Amino acid sequence: MSTPSSPPVLFDVVADMHAPELYQPAAVAEGVARLEDIGPEQIAFFRQHGYLVVRQAFSPGEVSAARDGLVDLIMGKRPDFTHVYFEGKAKEILPTLGPEERQDAVRKLGNFIEFDARLKALSHHAKALAAIRTLLGGAEPELFQDMALIKPPRLGREKPWHQDNAYFEYPLGTPVVGVWIALDEATIENGCMQILPGRHREGPILHFQRRDWQICDQTILGTKSVAVPLAPGGLLFFDGMLPHGTPHNSSPKRRRALQYHYAPAGVQKVAPAERLKHFGGEGQNVTC
């Protein structure tokens, strides 16, 4: 695929299909309409349940600008941007796809905000940052991760159940807020977020390298989740300790989302061993 002057094409992992029983929503998350509607009641709800939905956080103009930004990066309009990962399962067919079709083989992008002002704008949106500051307990938010998570029609792989803090090198107890922004309609069918409300208060859950770095399926099976369908421009704020996952997209509809993560500015990172001490399942005399 690559020539001496073009960067290598990156692929995400190829993972086995998950058991359908891992994703059994028994309810749908509700929320407030706008960022301006967040007050003490919503903050208390976030502390209690580990999440908060804002149904129309961003305007149609902001959403279509962000979508354009994403498409431009996928289409290679910034040749110096190289962090586009295609679905592992698309490896064989990728050379046969035209430029438009290639869009529906992309799994994720990362580290893009310095490459596109439209995507940076959503990560630094004043009203969203004000809410995040409050959710972080008043600390100044520092953006430490930016990703676009895409589930192409019929191809988009599962992101197994996990706690995001199991991926981050922050000292245990550091408040982390994730923001998941729908750029297309996210539905149960095309793989919207599913969450286990309140379980962020249970502390670290052991993770294992299986289909991904994930909570053991046996821990999740039999658990009813809450689904978070969102219209474009809707967002989910969620605690870094909240267990969540998304199933495979078996539908004919795309599901594109942005995900930004914030921690209090200035918190020093720790060594991976420190994180694994709390979240690592291997070597703990536990089977999965």
Ligand SMILES: O=C(O)CCC(=O)C(=O)O
């Ligand atoms: O967007 C998705 O499918 C899941 C994203 C997610 O949970 C993550 O990357 O941590």
